[in-house]
Amino acid sequence: MGTRERILEATTEMIREGSERLSVRAVAKRAGCGASTLRHYFPTQRDLLNAALTATYEAAMPDERIRDTSVPPRERLRECLLRLLEPFTGPDAARDVWLSIFEAFAGPEATPEARAGYDVLAAQADQRVGAWLAILEAEGALAAGDNARRTHFLLTVVDGLSIARVLPRRGTHLEDEAATLARAVDAVFDMPFPVAPGR
Numbered sequence: 001m002g003t004r005e006r007i008l009e010a011t012t013e014m015i016r017e018g019s020e021r022l023s024v025r026a027v028a029k030r031a032g033c034g035a036s037t038l039r040h041y042f043p044t045q046r047d048l049l050n051a052a053l054t055a056t057y058e059a060a061m062p063d064e065r066i067r068d069t070s071v072p073p074r075e076r077l078r079e080c081l082l083r084l085l086e087p088f089t090g091p092d093a094a095r096d097v098w099l100s101i102f103e104a105f106a107g108p109e110a111t112p113e114a115r116a117g118y119d120v121l122a123a124q125a126d127q128r129v130g131a132w133l134a135i136l137e138a139e140g141a142l143a144a145g146d147n148a149r150r151t152h153f154l155l156t157v158v159d160g161l162s163i164a165r166v167l168p169r170r171g172t173h174l175e176d177e178a179a180t181l182a183r184a185v186d187a188v189f190d191m192p193f194p195v196a197p198g199r
Helices: 003-016 024-031 035-041 045-060 073-085 091-106 112-138 147-165 173-190
Strands: none
Touching: 003 024, 003 035, 003 045, 024 035, 024 045, 045 112, 073 112, 073 147, 073 173, 091 112, 112 147, 147 173
């Protein structure tokens, strides 16, 4: 493993452990390198955090499933969207994960740095869903259309379902959630999303 990868691994470990301070010195010590070496790869703390959040997101959201043509396209997309609701764990603990995400990024104690970190995660989600749709388009399973609008629509549904996960739940919440995702996927496949003029 190279130095850059060791630094990113140390940073993501500290994020998962809930470290309050991701100082250059602390991360460099965990990675087994000097602070100047860390600064060579990541000139600012924001560069380091953005890269670590991106790496964490990519590890949690692999793209292999969307490419599995032995599974119907709608089911593949629905399963991938479900992964967005369960980013680092299974369905039973997803509520706790999302509650901690909301507290970190949108709660009253959220810092500007935390909100900037959320922007990185949101951009990753946008990019990932857009890539899934492009894959389905390229294989001819999804009609050509405005994938930016489709992505916005699907992520709005996912965001709503993620909020529902932190609220008191009905006994049928998992079935309701699966049905809502299936309807959203059907809308993307069945409704026209024409590319806006000038795009």
